[in-house]
Amino acid sequence: MTSALRRLFVTGGSGFVGRHVRAACSEHGPLAGWKFSTPASGWDIRDEDAVTRAVEQARPDAVLHLAAQSFVPRSFQAPKETFEINLLGTLNLLRGLSATGFAGRMIFVSSGDVFGRVPDEALPVTESYVAQPRSPYAVSKVAAEELCLQWQRTEGLDVMIARPFNHVGPGQDARFVLPALAKQVVAIEQGQREPVIEAGDIDATRDFTDVRDVVAAYAAMFARGASGRTYLIGSGQERRVRDLLEDMCRLAQVEVEIRQDPSKMRPAEQRRMVADASALRRDTEWKPAIPMNTTLLDILEDARVQHEQ
Numbered sequence: 001m002t003s004a005l006r007r008l009f010v011t012g013g014s015g016f017v018g019r020h021v022r023a024a025c026s027e028h029g030p031l032a033g034w035k036f037s038t039p040a041s042g043w044d045i046r047d048e049d050a051v052t053r054a055v056e057q058a059r060p061d062a063v064l065h066l067a068a069q070s071f072v073p074r075s076f077q078a079p080k081e082t083f084e085i086n087l088l089g090t091l092n093l094l095r096g097l098s099a100t101g102f103a104g105r106m107i108f109v110s111s112g113d114v115f116g117r118v119p120d121e122a123l124p125v126t127e128s129y130v131a132q133p134r135s136p137y138a139v140s141k142v143a144a145e146e147l148c149l150q151w152q153r154t155e156g157l158d159v160m161i162a163r164p165f166n167h168v169g170p171g172q173d174a175r176f177v178l179p180a181l182a183k184q185v186v187a188i189e190q191g192q193r194e195p196v197i198e199a200g201d202i203d204a205t206r207d208f209t210d211v212r213d214v215v216a217a218y219a220a221m222f223a224r225g226a227s228g229r230t231y232l233i234g235s236g237q238e239r240r241v242r243d244l245l246e247d248m249c250r251l252a253q254v255e256v257e258i259r260q261d262p263s264k265m266r267p268a269e270q271r272r273m274v275a276d277a278s279a280l281r282r283d284t285e286w287k288p289a290i291p292m293n294t295t296l297l298d299i300l301e302d303a304r305v306q307h308e309q
Contacts, residue, residue, distance in 0.1 A: 006035055009058045011045060011093065012066030013038025016172050017109075020215045021064060030219035034062075045089035052096035062222055063106040065093060068141075071175060072113065075137035086140035087147065094151050105158045107221055108148040110141045112165035112207070112232065117270055123238075124207075124276040127163075127230050145230070152228050160225045162218065164233040165275045169211035169295055170302035178208075178296075181245050182303040188254050190307060195256045197249075202241040202260065205272045207234040210290040220284035234275030235288050248296050 008031065012018050018038060024031040039054040045067050068086050069075065075082040090108065097106070116132035118125050133139045151157040172179045177200070187193035217233045225231065242258070249256055280286055 006033060007059060007061045008034040008036055008064060009055065009060030009062070010036060010038045010064045010066060012068065014041070015066060017066050017167070017211055017215065019171055020169070020211050021066075021218070024212070024215045024219065030216040031222075045092060046084050048092040048095060051089075051092040052099050055093070055096040055102065056100045059100070060102065061104040063093075063097065063102070063104065064218060065090065065106065065108045068109070070111075070137070071173075072135050072137045075135050075140070079136035082136050083140050083143075086137070087143045090144040090147055094147065094157070097157070098155065102157075105160075105222055105227075106148070107160050107162050107218055107225075108145060109218075110145050110161055110163045110230075111138065112163050112234065112273070112275055113138045114142050114145070114163065115273075118273065120272055123272060124236065124274045125232070126276045127232055127279055149228065158227045160221055160227060161230040162221060162233055163230060164214050164217070165207040165209060165235075165273065167209050167211045167214040167233075168299065170298045172211070172299070172302075174306070177202075177241055178244060178248075178299055179303065181241075182248055182296075182299045183306070185245075185248050185252050185254060185256070186300060186303040186307050188256060189252045189304075195254060197245065197256045197258045198261050199241075199245065199258055200261060202245055202258070204270065205238045205240050205274070207237065207274045208239055208244070208292070208295075209233065209235045209288055210292075210295045213288040213290050216289070217280060217284075217286045220280070220286035224284040225280075226283055229279070229283070231280040231283070232275045232277045233280060234277045236275065236277060238272065238274035239292070244292070244296065247293070248300060251293070251297055252300055 022036045025034045025036040037058045069082045114131040116134040131142050145161050148159045152159045168178045184197050188195050
């Protein structure tokens with residue numbers, strides 16, 4: 001990448017990750033010097049004409065494609081919607097970029113969820129492990145990845161695939177596990193709930209990375225990533241959700257009883273997961289920098305702010 005690349009077009013820029021991308025474009029952020037732009041409110045990636053107009057107006061030097069239906073349970077409830085947004089929406093974006101003469105660099109944000117059920121002996125998972133998606137969401141992401149790579153092979157698009165694993169931090173929707181648990185911890189802390197946490201399968205392990213570190217990984221990919229490559233983004237540390245819940249309780253100084261609710265177990269559950277992000281580190285020198293305790297403190301503080309509203 002050269003210093004001429006300054007206009008960053010972010011689909012899904014008003015979402016959880018997009019807001020952190022905007023912050024990263026500040027003077028001291030990992031995307032300092034980039035001008036953040038995102039489509040106007042009400043824009044629908046399923047509308048090809050609207051997508052082309054948005055790209056034409058932005059005239060980007062680089063594109064970060066975040067827009068997605070990203071809630072896995074929702075993909076089982078509404079698979080058609082998930083494919084219309086995640087796959088056909090990506091096609092609309094690619095066609096819009098071609099129509100407007102885009103010649104910059106693009107990152108398609110996929111997900112570590114595409115790997116499906118990985119056996120313990122294959123952990124930590126690497127880019128070479130064959131994706132075996134187990135949800136409509138994951139299938140839609142694999143299909144969109146291949147569409148982007150086809151564009152790279154036949155249209156010369158400078159595109160990379162990012163497969164981030166569980167990224168967490170302030171501002172995440174309370175449907176996701178850590179903010180959902182933090183919401184309960186804060187209600188107990190404030191004396192507005194009995195000291196009982198209702199939880200799902202908190203004994204599964206995941207590779208959690210602070211969302212701000214994930215955004216820094218995107219910045220590193222724009223700067224030094226290899227075109228056509230697929231990169232995993234993860235901490236390389238396997239953490240049990242139960243341990244993180246206990247850490248949040250300790251940080252909030254509350255003692256609780258934990259009750260597991262079978263209705264909160266999601267389909268296609270992976271018991272253990274951890275990623276090997278050494279390819280990304282080798283090509284870009286990226287590595288996570290934010291301690292998990294800092295992330296948990298920020299999630300709790302965000303839950304407190306939400307609780308007061």
